[in-house]
Amino acid sequence: MVTTLKPSLALTDITKYYQDGPNRIEVLKSTSLAVGPGEFAAIIGPSGAGKSTLLSIAGTLLSPSSGKIELADTDVTTMPAKDRTKLRLQKVGFIFQNSELIPYLTVKDQLKYVTKLAKRPTSEAEILALLNHLGLSHRLKNFPNQLSGGERQRVAIARAFINNPDLILADEPTASLDSKRGHEVVAMIAQEVHEVQKAAVMVTHDERVLDLVDQVYRIEDGQLKKI
Secondary structure: OOOOOOOOEEEEEEEEEEEEOOEEEEEEEEEEEEEOOOOEEEEEOOOOOOHHHHHHHHOOOOOOOEEEEEEOOEEOOOOOHHHHHHHHHHHEEEEOOOOOOOOOOOHHHHHHHHHHHOOOOOOHHHHHHHHHHOOOHHHOOOOHHHOOHHHHHHHHHHHHHOOOOOEEEEEOOOOOOOHHHHHHHHHHHHHHHHHOOOEEEEEOOOHHHHHHOOEEEEEEOOEEEEO
16 A cells, blocks of 8 residues: 655665774665655665664664654654654654563553653553454463563554554564464554554565565665665
């Protein structure tokens, strides 16, 4: 599903380099990417090509050397770190490859914690509805070590969506799953993206899930190209 609405994420001429003594190592070279509401984009490419760097810049975790970042119609390129953090908590949902759940919090409390961080009033009913939608209603009081790998990733999806962000960023979400569970997890992300009209970018090595996304980009030698 491709939208013509204004992009939720717009990266324009992003360059990222590091100095190694007298040498300049370019990780990203004049890279641009736009993803709108209801659009699920995947970025593939070899290790070291710049995928994770690009995702970190998109999520305002890392600053570019040059270029422009617009998130939810806000130019965040030169925004102070404190303001970036606040915006990130409210506007970006992250899904990590190993779920990164807090081990001492139950499934329900994982979601309550991120809503508290973002200072977003969220009702118990809203939390329960999302967990039920993702097939986790019977796991509300369970801790991460009591869940399967697929269930942990579903909790991570719920956690990413609970604050109603404009942008979802997924970093290798199938890396710790077998093929069947990996496909199911990405299908759930795609369903949520399309149903609630969120923009999403997924970095992946798993080309078996590319049938579930709307746009595929390949990054190699720091340059991004649409496939």
